[in-house]
Amino acid sequence: MKPILILILILVATSGKTSRLWAVPPPVGGQPAAKTHEPIKPIPFQTNLDSRKVALGRMLFQESKLSHDNTVSCASCHDLSQAGTDHRVHSFGIHQTEGTINAPTVFNSAGNFKQFWDGRAATLEEQIDGPIQAPGEMGSTWDEVIGKLRATPVYNAPFKAIYPNGIQRRNIKDAIAQFERSLITPNARFDKFLRGDDTALTTEEKEGYRKFKSYGCTSCHQGVNVGGNMFETLGAMADYFADRGGPTPADNGRFNVTGREDDRYVFKVPSLRNVARTAPYLHDGSAKTLEEAVTVMGRYQLGERLSPQDVDQIVKFLKTLTGEYEGKPL
Incomplete structure (x- = not known):
């Protein structure tokens, strides 16, 4: 892909979509010079959130009473001990109803410009309205949820x-959303690199990072979330769905x-933060390994047939995007 086209796409993808949550603080005196001209930006260390709402939202996130039969919580599909996923296709x-699309990680979801693969929230x-009321997910109603919690x-x-x-x-949704905004994973090795630690x-x-950029x-995949800020057609250079x-x-x-x-086969570009911990990949969960996902994307x-060496080096770079949650490696 031509460098000028890449620059245009980056500018379009990031314009008007910066939130205060993801504002990166300026470097402190004495620190190594940050790499400010890179297309990827480091995750900030802190968020300005109400700790009471975060604590209440944490309780609700793990509350199975949000579901009709008291068996499913938000954490059932977004297990924080499993990088915010359940590692299922x-x-x-x-009622053990199988979903139709791969559940993305909840970590760093506040950095996405839309929610769900199709961006409908x-x-x-x-976004919280969706799973609570979906018949095959939590299968509940807000009246039922409110009654149970009261x-x-x-x-x-x-x-x-x-x-x-x-x-x-409104208050239930606000508390859960505030908790989800606290689910950031700063201090990945790549963030340290961006902040000046070569x-x-x-x-x-x-x-691997050089090739990640040179291939386009x-x-x-750029910005603080290394994605999550634009839509893109899956199969831009070849018919993915016909082949699959x-x-x-x-x-x-x-x-x-x-x-x-024009929106058929168009999805929100997923964040690559912590991607080494969130298999399987793609909206259909068809890529079981990171190597397979990189090959498919290439x-x-x-429109590139990536060599095994290229895939290996890009995967090595992607593994450096794994951050920390509450001071511990994810």
């Missing part, structure tokens, strides 16, 4: 202390939201 909802708050004593005091009108739909990466990892991967076979409604991507033919998005 498709997650399972109530503009905010984290809006009947659970542990929730009444914290809700009342934070929200004057207590347990309400020893944070090996020679092979640096070469950063035209879609077995089409499903979920493969239609953003078309399912807009009904526009062929169908870049």
